[in-house]
Amino acid sequence: MSATVVPVTAAVPLHRALGLTDEELEAIAGKLGRAANDLELAMFSVMWSEHCSYKSSRPLLRTLPTAGDDVVAGPGENAGVMRIGDGWAVAFKIESHNHPSAVEPDQGAATGVGGILRDIFAMGARPIAVLDALRFGDPADPRTRHLVNGVVRGVGGYGNCVGVPTVGGELVFDPSYQGNPLVNVMAIGLVREDAIMRAAAPGPGNLVILYGSATGRDGIGGASVLASATFGDQDPSKRPAVQVGDPFAEKLLIEATLEILAAGLAEGLQDLGAAGITCGVSETADRAGTGIRVDLDAIPRREPGMAPFEVLISESQERMVVIARPERLPEIAAICARWGIPCAVIGRVTGDGDISVIQGGLAADGAPNPGARELARIPARALASEAIVFDRLGVPPQRRRRAPAPGTPETTADPLPERGTDPGAVLLGLLGSPNLGSRAWVSEQYDRHVGTNTVGGAGHGAAVLRVKGTRRALVATTDGNEAVTALDPYLGAALSVAEAARNVSVTGARPLGVTNCLNFGDPTRPESFWQLREAVRGLGDACRALGLPVTGGNVSLYNEAPGSAIAPTPVIGVVGLLDDVDLLVAPAFAADGDVALLAGATGPGLGGSAYAALAGLAAADDPPSLDLAAEAAVQAFVRDAIAARTVTAAQDVGGGGLAVALAEMAMWGGRGGRFRVAVPGAPAVALFGESPSRIVLTARPDDLPAIRDAAVGHGVPLVELGIVGGPRLFVELVGEGATGAAEGRGSSIADALEVPLADLRHAWDHGLPRALGEEV
Amino acid sequence: MNVRVGVVVFPGSNCDTDTAWALQRAGAEPVALWHESADLDGVTAVVLPGGFAYGDYLRAGAIARFSPVMRAVAEFAAGGGLVLGICNGFQVLAEAGLLPGALLRNRSLRFICRDVTIRAERVDTPFTRGIPAGAVLRMPVAHGEGCYYAGEAMLDDLERDGGVLFRYVDEDGRPAAPADRANPNGSLRAIAGVINAAGNVAGLMPHPERAADALLGSEDGMLVLRSLVEAAGARAVTFSGAAAR
């Protein structure tokens, strides 16, 4: 067992070296009715890892809403699938590759893309898009820059080669990620509704066929150690072998798989990722209530002298398992040969419900050869659906911020810096900040167009992908609000869902469903588990309120560098449907003379905002509160108004608040505007506050009555901001909090914000490359 | 009559279906040509699409030139057949010696994907005949190895013999020096595409097939693809005429 991470000694018995607790060792003996042998222990250790078993999170995930009219496949499958009409369905899922990327950013991120793509085509869907949600520490730190460059190279290098466009994602810098970056990748695929494949191994006597790359010592122990041990040991020799991705091999795998499915040759299909063959055979057998007899000697190897446990838990990339009737073998072999992919029969489906590992070969009828030895026999369900589950203890922290109840009057004293502060300067500071500046430096390293479906070339707001042969388009985004989640996990998770859905709604699309990646710390720490529990509660409540089923996701725990947990980070992926791509509305001012409006009420609370971070008030204020009913209303309103063709541009108010939303619409539309913003209290809240459930939209003057009626109909407050046009962004502050009155209460903000477009553009364009030291 | 245009499919091609789709919009009947077959199926023109032919790990296009289909394409070209290489297809043609020069890693050492503006230096070729003289076309590039290189002498010959087909230019049509942002990869003399001396084989790094639909941002690429299809159509007639004799 030398390849596992902790050397086995008298002091450290095998099961602990494999990451299993004494309690788990007993549970295993209970499932087997005997003590497990070494090989069986290794198989349990990977399958009972947090990564594969969800032993800490499963009880929480069960509380999420998963039902919906359009849901074709939900949690439990390789990816969620939802109906989009015309016989088409969309498959989507998000997954983390945090720890592998921290060890080896390039390959870690690359194999993360490869893994999530396999989940998509394992459902029978052709992958059409990737989004990457990335989080790192201080951009000025050389280590961070190394990670950013490596991860971006890895994501791009893989996606660009397999021919799947990377159309969106996030890049966030926060000190809490310094020792533990987050690399979450979401993939989207298209599949005919009647061609969806299941990851099951039905029909005793059927063949288990492994195709794709040969099996090497890649990522041995990865599932049990790399993905779930607290990260920090820098000694390479102590780490499991890093998986290396081969995007070209993945491209062949995609084409061969889709041909096999199109020809109707597969009874079941499963990708091999974490825990390799052990996971593939046990999960498929368990789902079908069957067993699988594995022919160990038949598994093609890349290296000589591999131990049985290495072959069975290897995480070598670009491999798939197809379950097929024996008479289908020749056709499957021919397709693999045509694509230059090795394939081999590595086992048989049995009726006994066990995973049995045979050394010495199987006879033609699938029975073990005379003299063959059985190295392991484990009930499939003991490895998969009946893996151990823990009810962890969750305890809220001492210090804790809560959002004020909705409607609470604003108390915040104006926290803008010293007297005479020019709000324009603050706006430029925000636009040029690492988290709000243009992402072009990243997105230009990704092929965003391959497939010729990417509408608008990607880059502004949610990604839009037309569906060839229909009038429809899919709209996708990922969002996470770690800043607020750190203050209040329930609120932060709910806000993340609200913002992701809002980003989709402002294009005119109807959000279909949610996939999510829960990035948290050590679940055995009560405070950390409390964060997870609260976030899942917020996730569930928000999805219920917005009518969004959760169709899948992924949980990544133990995101901690020595001594520091990350800000808890639920990343939410939402896919939406636009029935007619001609209705698509962009977040860019469209025409001079259009009227700009703000839908939704502005609430107090600067906690967790980009402004608070800039002004150094990070934890000095409450986060804004979220009224889920108001959120649902404002999104329904904007969708209806867009469907009625009365909206010329729409953008949600997010990071940086109203001022940044207006600035972005101005930059992207190449035209400014003259606006007036009511300031009842603190100008900073009105301009830069990030209270949710707000949307800026524009309309032709003669469509205003219709829009007002729609707003009234939805009970959404709607105020006129001003007129689009001109070379500069001008925002006049009026009312209580502004100028005179503000001066009275010691306010310091000037009475108007005025910045030329060119200055906005310059700050926004150069913020990120400067922060990364790419430009001076 | 249908103009049958072949689209070569290497295992790692990933723009083959996009290219076929765009060629269809340009009035052609696309025909997929599998890399292991040396039979061009009687097509009147061949397009080598973008992608990563055989993984392109060594040098983009290096391995592809040995495939059976490329032997057929070389013969086809030698016989005067029209061959267009887009992105990876351009790299393959250069490696195969069917086009002059080589494509090095981008000067930035990074993959670059963004819209560029290019200008056709000649509008009298089968690939550019439909482009208004001097017009500045907008279409995306997406590559890691697109820095056009040739020795000074070879570059001078190219310029003299009209071998430069496309140049990266700024919005105002001025050729972009290797360090300019308008020159995405550091190509010498802003060369974005070249054509062989016989005038029947051409390659360019930008993707016309990704600029073939207003919904996606630009239709300028259609000018290139339509030129090819029309030229191929014209030849198809003469060829069949020749065959009849």
Next chain:
Amino acid sequence: MNAEVVATRFRFAVNVLPRDGILDPQGRAVEQSLPHLGLAGIGAIRVGRRVELSVDAPDAAAARSLVDELARELLCNPLIEQYAIEPLGGISATRGSSSEPGGADA
């Protein structure tokens, strides 16, 4: 397996480097990062490719000419690169089909 074929296995490396005078952005990138590493005195950096392989052939000359062909045909683009062949140790007599050396990786 074909027991008649008797071949010796030779190991070679092919070093492929950018031709002199061709700009080498990788080499330049390494040079630019030297100051950050605080390494003085290093320069004239060229970054290229190294390919190690084994050949089964009746004799060293035959083996080398095979490698030379591979280098000329595939590993090196003469317009931009130059190559050198470097014999490595580890010569061993093998009896069997000459399609074997891939063995472990195949």
Next chain:
Amino acid sequence: MNAEVVATRFRFAVNVLPRDGILDPQGRAVEQSLPHLGLAGIGAIRVGRRVELSVDAPDAAAARSLVDELARELLCNPLIEQYAIEPLGGISATRGSSSEPGGADA
């Protein structure tokens, strides 16, 4: 120019190859293309990088340790790669600032 500094210029190559057991997609791609080239008997191909450079240092040992540091710090990723340092010929005594070696090629 600083005439007091006396240094010798040494040339080295650093050969960086995939660690044994680590998947080598490049090597596999080249190997799979061999049939097309009609070259039999070649196999066990590993593809890596070769970095050639020159170092100005008082003596060979000092020079080598500089190269070793560069290899460890920058050229080689120990998780997936291994490297070997290869001294090259062309040693020459130089009189002048040790920040010069880039000169020759620059």
